[in-house]
Amino acid sequence: IDADSAILRNGFWQLEGVIENVPNAPPEFKENLAIPTTLDAVTLLDKFASPNTIGFWQLPHFVRQTQAAGLDASRYKMRLNALMALPALFVAMALIGAVVCLRLQRMGGNSQLLAIGSLAAVGLYFFTQFSSSLGATGAAPPVIAAWSPPLFVLFCTLTFIAYREDG
Secondary structure, eight states, X not given: OEEEEEEEETTEEEEEEEEEOOTTSOOEXXXXXXXXXXXXXXXXXXXXOOGGGSOTTTHHHHHHHHHHTTOOOHHHHHHHHHHHHHHXXXXXXXHHHHHHHSSOGGGOOHHHHHHHHHHHHHHHHHHHHXXXXXXXXXXXXXXXXXXXXHHHHHHHHHHHHHHHHHO
């Protein structure tokens, strides 16, 4: 069956502009055809459209389409914002490394500073994952959930560096 368009309705697929090809028979054209199904829009979206499988440039359009269909687009908004916040996250991670490397060896306490830096990096990872979960489920706005962990760590490390270098 070839169709110009297919729309998932409640309990069936509505096909339009259908050409049905049966072996050993000429193609048969039909204006409309309904095929029963147990799928619904939410199940279809959950199974076939993971946010990780959609490219960055297609995400804004996909979010608009998902919202226009009346479905929850929180997971896709979260993925889009998380990808946009990724450079800030990388800078925050680099600054955590800079904080660990700034201390002079002759002052001692390097192992303690290294442990604190490692814990900060692991903490940032878990804070980012937790925040992403909140944004994907709709418990927090995706913009805030994606941008708050990297910006928080970014400003904390910049404050620490400024205090350390000036003090």
